[in-house]
Amino acid sequence: MGVFEYAPAPESRAVVDLKPSYGLFIGGEFVDPADGGSFKSVNPASEEVLAEVAEAGAADVDRAVRAARKAYDRVWGPMPGRDRAKYLYRIARIVQERGRELAVLESLDNGKPIRESRDVDIPLVAAHFFYYAGWADKLTHAGYGPDPRPLGVAGQVIPWNFPLLMLAWKIAPALAAGNTVVLKPAETTPLSALLFAEICQQADLPPGVVNIVTGAGETGRALVEHDGVDKVAFTGSTQVGKQIARSVAGTRKKVTLELGGKAANIVFDDAPVDQAVEGIVNGIFFNQGHVCCAGSRLLVQESAYDEVLESLKRRMARLRVGDPLDKNTDIGAINSAEQLDRIRTLSDIGAEEGAQRWSPPCELPDRGFWFAPTIFTGVTQAHRIAREEIFGPVLSVLTFRTPAEAVEKANNTPYGLSAGIWTEKGSRILWMADRLRAGVVWANTFNKFDPTSPFGGYKESGYGREGGRHGLEAYLDV
Amino acid sequence: MTATTVSELSHVTGSEAALRAFLHGLPGVDQVGAEQRAAMLGTRSIKTTAKAWAIDLAIRMVDLTTLEGADTPGKVRALSAKAVRPDPADPSCPAVAAVCVYPAMVPVAAEVLRGTGVHLASVATAFPSGQAPLEVKLADTRAAVAAGADEIDMVINRGAFLSGRYLEVFEEITAVKEACGAAHLKVILETGELATYDNVRRASWLAMLAGGDFIKTSTGKVPVAATLPVTLVMLEAVRDFRARTGRQVGVKPAGGIRTTKDAVKYLVLVNETAGEDWLDPDWFRFGASTLLNDLLMQRTKLTTGAYSGPDYFTLD
Amino acid sequence: MSERQRVAVRKTYKLFVGGKFPRSESGRSYLVQDSNVALASRKDARDAVVAARAAVKGWSGATAYNRGQILYRIAEMLEGRRDQFVGLGLPADEVDEAIDRWVWYAGWADKIAQVYGGANPVAGPYFNLSAPEPTGVVAVVAPSTPALLGLVSVVAPAIVTGNTVVVLAAEESPLAAITLAEVLATSDLPGGVVNILTGRVAETAPWLAAHMDVNAVDLTGVTEPELAADLERAAAENLKRVLRPPADAPDWSADPGVHRMTALLETKTVWHPRGI
16 A cells, blocks of 8 residues: 555454344244244355344244234324324434444444444434424324325335445334334345344334244245235346236235346536546445446546546555455455355456456455445446446446437436436536436435435336435325 | 656746646546535544554654744754653653744754754744745755755745746745755745635645646635645645656644644544655654644553643643 | 107227227227127237327326326316216215315325435445336236226226326226226327226236237236136236236225325336435
C-alpha cells in the first residue's frame, strides 16, 4: 500500500457470545426441529464453523405458522396499536443498545466489513423499528381508509446480503400493522435473526408474534406455500420470485417481492467527478456488490470516459480488501463458496466475450471466499455481464453519447430496481429521473437507504414497496 | 490526462474571460458527497505502529504558529526553541517543519532557528484581511524575506475573488511570488470566507496557476478554519494539478486542528486522496499551535503505555 | 313521400385497436343480440399490445391536467350518447353511473400523485420524493355485468394515471364495449390508449397474461377460478402486477376507492443531496 501502512485494527469478537447450536424460534421459545436436522453456518472470511443451526421441515413450519396464528388471534391482532408500538420501540432500543454485538455477529456470519455493519446495517435496523413503531397507533391516518385491517400471518423469506436489515424491513411494518410473522433467514446467514429472537424475548414480545424458522430453499417453499399464511414477502432472486408468484396463483395470499437488479449508474461529462467516482465505487463495491440495487452497469458519457476511468482506477487501488472485522476494511468476504463460483463464472464469461478485465493489485487471504474488485471495460449491451445480475464486486462499463441514449440503455433490461444519475444540471436530472424505469433513482448520490423512503422495483425487480408509508400497504388488507 | 507544462495552461490566464471560463469549467463539488467521503476517511482506525509513525510525521509537519497582537520577542524565542526540540525529555522526538510568525518577529525567530533545519515562515500581504494596496503587500513580503523568512504565507483578496475579479487575484499572487524570490509561497485561500467547495476548488487552481508552492486553508482568524472536507477538495486539486501539469503543490490546513486524532485523520486524507507523495513535510503542513503538545502527549503514551498530562510538556 | 318503411343501416361491431376499428385478422365473428361481433384472435391480442405499448410514451408523458380533461371529455361524449346505450338494453341508471364514474376518475388525474406520493423526511441532507408512475401496458378482463359500468370502472382507473390498456370485453355483453369505443374515438383520447377486443376470454386472455411486453393484468372479469389461477401463473413469467378477481361480487355503484388506480402504479423514489 505504501509508506502509510495501517496496522490491523480488528474489532473484538469477544462481544459476541455464540452458542454451539441453535433451535427454531417458535412460540417464544427455542425448540428442536421435528426431524432433528441441522446445518452449519460458517464465517466466509475463514471458513470456520460459527454454529450449528436447526433445519426446519414442513412440520416445523406448520408449527410456527400455528403459533403465529394463535398469537394473531389472541394477542397481537386485538392489541391496541399504542401497545404494539411500545413493543416495537423496545426492540429498536435493544438493537441500539446491543448494536456492537449485532454488528460483529453480522460481519462474522455474512463477511461484510465491520465499518458497514456498524455504520449502515445496524443503525438502519434500529431506525426501521423506530419508524414503524410510530405507525402502529396511527394506521387510520396512513391513507388506507378509516379502519385498515392487518392481513393475519405473514410468511417472510429474506436473503443473505443484509441479514438483519432485511429482517427489519420485513418484521417492523408487519408487526406495526398488526400481523404476526414467520420469518426464514437465509441458510448462510441465520445467526443475527436468531440473536434477534433473543431480543424479542428480552423485549417480552408476546410468544408467537415473531417466529424464526431456519433452513434452506425447501423450508422457504414450505413457508410460502403454507395454507395458513395470508401474506408472503420475499426478498431474493428474480428466479425464486417468479416461482413464488406462480405458487400463490389462485390463492388469496397477498404478495410482495423485492428481487434482482442491474442498475445503470449514469455519469455525464458535467458530473461532480470526484463524488461521482465515490458513487460508482459505493454503487458497486458496497457490501462486496451483494446488493440488489447495486450500480453494476456504469454508463459514462463518451466525452468524460478517460477522465472517469482513470479516476475510478486510481480510487479502486485504494480499496482495502480483507478481514471483515478490521475497521479499515472496505471490501470483505464473498458470502459463500457458491456465490463466489457464480461471480467467477460470470466474470470469466465477460472476459471470454471480449470485455477487458481490470483489478487493482490486491492480496487476497488464503482461507475464505474472496474476489478482488473488478471492472470490465469495452462492455456492450450484448454482453452477458451487462445483462445478468452478478451480485458481486464486478462493474461493467459502457458508454453513451446523449441523454436519450443513456435512458434507452439504462432501461434496456428486464429489471427496474434502481438507477443513478450524475450531472450538475438540475433540469437534466429531472428529465432523466422521469424516464428511468426504476423504483429508486439516486441523483448525485447512490445506495442511500432510509426507513421513511419507499424502496422496490419495476418490472422483474418485483412489486410492492418497503419503507415509508408505502411499506404499510403490503401488510394491510387494502 | 496527460501531463502538460504549466506554461501550456498559460492561455487560461491570458484574460479575465479565459480565466473565468477555465475556473468555472472545473468539475463541480457536491457538498454532501465530499463531506461524506471526508467523514468516512475519518473513521479509519490508526493503531500501534501506524499511529507511532503518523505522530512523528505529524510533528515534522507542524508549522508552529503564533500570530497574536500580543506576541513579543520572548514568546517567539520560546516558541522557536520548542520548534527545534519539541520534547526536551526525548531527543528522538523530531523537530517541527517551521515556525510561523508575523513579519516583525522574523528577526527574533531567525536568530534561534539559524542552522537548525527548521524553516521560518512569515505571514505577509496585510494578513489576515488582505485589504491593503498591492505595493504595501509586496513591501510586507520583501521585508519578511529580507529579515530571514524562507516561507511566505500570503492571503488572497477574497473580496476580489468573490466578486469574480479572478485576474486581479491571479496577478496579485504572481506579484507576491516574484517578491518572494527564493522563499516558498503559501497561498491562504481563507476557505471559510469562500463559502462553497466549488469556490475552494477554483481558488486552489487559481493559486496554483499563479505559481503558489502551497495552498493553505485559513488564516485562523475567521470562525471557520480548516476542515476535513475543505482539505479533501484542496488535496484533489493538487493531485489533479500535478496530473495536468507535472508540478507538485503542497497543502496546509491551518486553524482548529488541536488533537492527535484530528491530525491523523488529515494524514489518512492525504494518503487516500493525493497519495503518499504528499506524506512529507515538504508537501503537507499543519498550521497549528496547541496541536503540538497533544502530539507529544500521545507520543509519550505510545512509548510509556500510560496517559500523560499537560504538566509534562512545555507551554509557551 | 311514400309511407315506405325505411331500411335501417346496421352496425358492424368491430374491434378497437390503435384508435381504429379493424375486423379480427382471423375473419371470425360470433353472434350477440342478433349482431355479428368480431371474434378476436391471439394475433389481434398481439396487435393490440403493440398499439398499447406505442401509446404509453405519449399518454404517460401527457400532463395530468391534460389526461383529466380527456377523461372528462369522455364523460361529455357519453352523456351525449346516453340514449344509444339505453337502446342497447342497458338500464338508464347504469349509464348515468358510468358517465359519473368517468367524471369521478377525471378529477383524480392531477390528485393521485399528491395523495399517493410525497416527500420523505430521510435522516440526512437529501431531498427525497416518492411519486407514482403508471406501470405501462395493462391487460384487462372486463366484468360481464354491469356491462357498461363494470367496463368503465376497470378502464378509467387504469388509464387516468397514464397506463394504456388492452381490454377483453365481456364475452356475452360486448356491444356496450364497442359502443363505448365509439365514444372514446371521439373524445381526443390518443389512439392505442384503450384497445378493446371482443371474443372468447379463454382464448385470448392466456396470450395477454403470458405476453412479455405487458406490465399488468386485471383479472376482475374472470369468473372461472381455474382460468384465473392459470392466468396468474402465466403472468408470473415477467412478474406482471396482478389484480385478482374479487372474492365477492363487487358493488359497482359504491365509492370505488383508489385501489384500482394504485394497483396499477409504480412508486418511484428520487434522492438528491441538498448542498451549496
